[in-house]
Amino acid sequence: MKIVGKKTRRVDGLSLAKGKAVFADDMPKKDYLYAKILHSPIAHGKIVSIDKSKALALDGIEIILTHEDFTPHYFTTAGQGYPEPSPRDTSMFNKTMRFVGDRVAVVAGESLEVVEEALALINVEYEELPTIFDMGDSIDNDTVIHPGKDGFSFLHDASRNIAANISEELGDVQKGFNDSDYVFEGTYFTPYAQQCSIEPHITLTWLDENDRLIIRTATQVPYHVRRVVAEILDIPVRKIRVIKPRIGGGFGGKQEILNEEVCSAVTLNTGKPCRLEYTREEEFYAARSRHPQKVTYKIGLNKDLMMQSIDMEILQNCGGYGPHALTVMSVSASKTLALYRAPNVRIQANAVYTNLPPAGAYRGYGAPQGYFALESLMDEIAEQLNVDPIELRKKNYFREGEDVPIAKVLGEGREGFPVILQSNGIDACIDRGRELIDWDTLKNEKKSGIFRRGVGMATVAQASGIAGIDMGSVFIKMNEDGSFNLNMGATDLGTGSDTALAQIAAEVLDVPVDKMIVISSDTDTTPFDTGAYASSTTYVTGAAVKKAAEDVLSQILEQGKKLLEVDEATIENNQVVSTDGQSISYQDICTKSFYTDHQTQIQAVASKVSYDSPPPYNATFADVIVDTETGFVKVNKIVSITDSGQIINPQMSEGQAEGAIPQSLGMTLTEHMIFDDKGRPINTDFENYHIYTSIDMPEIIAEFVHTDEPTGPYGAKAVAEIPINGPAPAVANAIYNACGVRIRECPITPEKVLNGINQLPIK
Structure with a gap:
């Protein structure tokens, strides 16, 4: 091939390098109204009254809109295909507040300064209601976060605070455990994590010469934006044009209809152009993040170390609303349960409402949470049975030509489609990664002294689109x-x-x-x-x-x-x-x-x-040093080897892996959204929310092994998400190899590691 598989300069590279006007806000000034959201200061309560008279009296304030100005229309902010597999539990402005940051009003005026002054002058009286912050307390709590009303559409049982549920079984899981020679179980937790795109959410709206609504917005889903905004504002689709310019990062956070309908409402009510941009602080509490999950895996094996049963339980916190609640859980299960072959498989999962910020889509989309649990437990099994963790895995993978039953049972929000593997480079990924990390030397070297070095690994899969939907x-x-x-x-x-x-x-x-x-x-x-x-x-x-x-x-x-x-x-x-x-x-x-x-x-x-969705595969290896006096973990090297079929552009594909790895390391070691006892987020900036930076970065080796996927264009499979799935369990396993401490909760902070070291019988 002349072009496919070769490094090629980006078609937009020159315009980006020259600083041309390519992003949402790079527009000639149109005398925009500047809009800002008034966010709820309480986690749960009802609006008793709103007095906006003082704010409206300010010179330069154009309009203030609240729930009083609209007939409630319920929708989901999830940017998914119609009909969306997410509960329609949201309206543009709510009378009931369900988290700190919920929308109370939008204020639009001639400058940001006057708008911010007006926000402070709006007097809102609230009737506070009891709150739920721990997802373990949510189901069947006396406090019901979504009591339900006409127009509300739920996928499951809102009266029990359940936004979505999965209950599926293949085979007879209990019989499989009864027939197993070994049964192991572990529970693992991953918290909220923010996408931290360099460009925040921003939307510009105006009316063109034909009075059509133009929406220029930083979105991943322009066609979903058009459809949903038309529905919310009750205007024909033909009267809306959505333009997606260059985006400064999406990572799933912009797979959401977040502010487009509000900005559009201002324009339609005033006839004037409008600009609405979130601050970094708002990105943390009013946008979306990764769903916190508690995942329990139970695995039964026979004496030949072949899996007989896998039982998976998920409890997921979706926050005050439920966008992506069902589908993120589906991916947590379907992608992890498609890696290892077991005749008996069961998944029980609940996504529950709490009075914390809503979660949503984030790169990996549930798979990182699931794989942190599964691949940590696989290493624990290998340790307890005193077998090589790589060989244990290799014994149990699905192989080319085999059917993956969970794929049909568990689609994303609906029944899926059969998957018969036609390409699988997992062994080649492992063998190359093992070589590059110097696995056989470092895994077995003696661990002593203050600074102890260890290696760990994980294998993961993902998908190439959503079969029958995309x-x-x-x-x-x-x-x-x-x-x-x-x-x-x-x-x-x-x-x-x-x-x-x-x-x-x-x-x-x-x-x-x-x-x-x-x-x-x-x-x-x-x-x-x-x-x-x-x-x-x-x-x-x-x-x-x-x-x-x-x-x-x-x-x-x-x-x-x-x-x-x-x-x-x-x-x-x-x-x-x-x-x-x-x-x-x-x-x-x-x-x-x-x-x-x-x-x-x-x-x-x-x-x-496509009714196929061939999985790409990845093996991730981590080399770490643990300071046993402080618990600090330094990641020396990450090796990420991926089977994505035929790589279309090697340079860009390497960039995808090299970008995913620090995102995962942040979730693994440093990132955690913290809330006070009132549900207020307290680390809403990069000084206090620690993403991985250039100072923290390890050596990264990202390579691809070649396979040929017959269903993909020129043999290609997906690239972008899979490298984010492996670093968390690989690092956790490397920490255990270094110092004997097993941490089952992210982020793996120095305090947790040091506490584990201090509990060891021999340090």
Whole structure:
């Protein structure tokens, strides 16, 4: 292949390097109204009254909107395909507050300064209600967070504070345990974690010359934004245009309809452009984060160390509302239970409401929580049985040609589709990682002294889109100079998907990537796409690109043969070449087709929805040093080896892995949203919420092993999410190898490690 599999400069690289106006806020000034949200200061209560007279009296204040200005319309903020598998438990403004940060009002005015002054002048009287902050106290609590009302649509039992539930069993799990020679069980916890995108949520709205609502927003899901805003504000879809510009990071946090409907309501009520941007503090308590989960795994094995039964229980905190509640739990289960083969499998899971901030989508989407539990327990099993943890794993993987039953039982919010593995590079990932980390030497060396070194590993899987749900569409047309417009609804989050998809098209069309004009993510000018999530873009939209490009290539060949007046020809070096040596260039074919001979526009539209979702695989190895006097853990090296099929762009794929690893290390060692006894978040900035920075970074080695996935474009599988799943359990296992302390709760802080060391019988 000439282009696929090669390093290629990003199609947007030059504009980014030059600081061109590419992000949401890089717009010519339109005399915007500046909007800010008044957030609830209490975790649970009802609004008794709102007095906004003093605020409205300020010079420069245009409008203040509250629940009193709208008929309640219930929706989910989750940016998912219709019908959304999340409870419709949210309205634009609520009379009942369900967490500190819930929306009370929006204030819009001529400057941020006057708007902030107005926020302080709004007098709200609340009737406070009892609160629930511990997810373990939520089910069947006397305090019901969502009592329910007309228009409310729940997936499960709100009266018990359950937002979503999963209960599935394959085989007979209890019989499997009875027949097992060994049974092991462990419970593990992962907390809230913030995506920390460099660009906060921002939306700009205005009315165009035809009074259509234009929404320019930092989103992963422009088509879902259009549909949901139309529904909330009761206006036709045709009256809305959503433009997704370049995004300064999404990571799942922007798979949400978060402020677009509020900003739009201001514009529709005033006729004026509006700008609404969250502060960093608001990102922590009013946006979304990773769902806290308590995960219990119970695994039974026979004397040959083959798994007989796996039982998984999940308790998930979804906060005051339930976006993504069901589907995140589904992924926690379906991705982890698809790694190891067991004839008997059971999953029991509940997502519960509390009076803490709502969680949502975050890279990995439940898999990091599940794999922290599963891969920690796998090492505990190996330790207790005194067997090699790698060999224990290798004995139990699903292999090529095998059916993965959980995939059909547990889709994302609905029944899934069968998965028969057609590519699996897990062994190659392990073998390469083992070599690069120097596993056999470091694993078994004597641990002594103050600073103790250890290694750990984990293996993980993910998916390539959501089978039967994700759909991508593209339109390709040819231009007179032999270039091509590639119009796609796919959403580039900074991942480089525009470039990767252009590479696929260029490979088919036999042209350089710079002959591809990429236009993406505008609901007026690009075809439908479900959006950028679930690692779907390369696999799903890439297949649509390949299909459309092949159609265009066929048209070029047929048009070339007509113009040459021959029956047989091939395409070589941007030309149609006949068997008798005649040739005609792409430029001449298109120009003649436009103006003189056999006139037509060479173009094609293609869509792709896949009923396959082949898993990529990854082996992650960690090398750490534990200071046994302080409990501090220094990560020396992370080795991440991934099977993503045919890599479309190696440089960008390496970047995806290198970006995912520090996000995971933050969750593992330093990141934790802290709340006081009133449910108020207290570490809402980067001084007190410690993400991994360049100072903390270990050496990272990110490589890919080659497999060929027959269902993917040019053999490709997903890349973006899977590298985030492995570091947490790998580091936890390495800490145990270094000092003998097993920590089952993230973040693994020095205090927890030191406390564990002090409890060891021999230090």
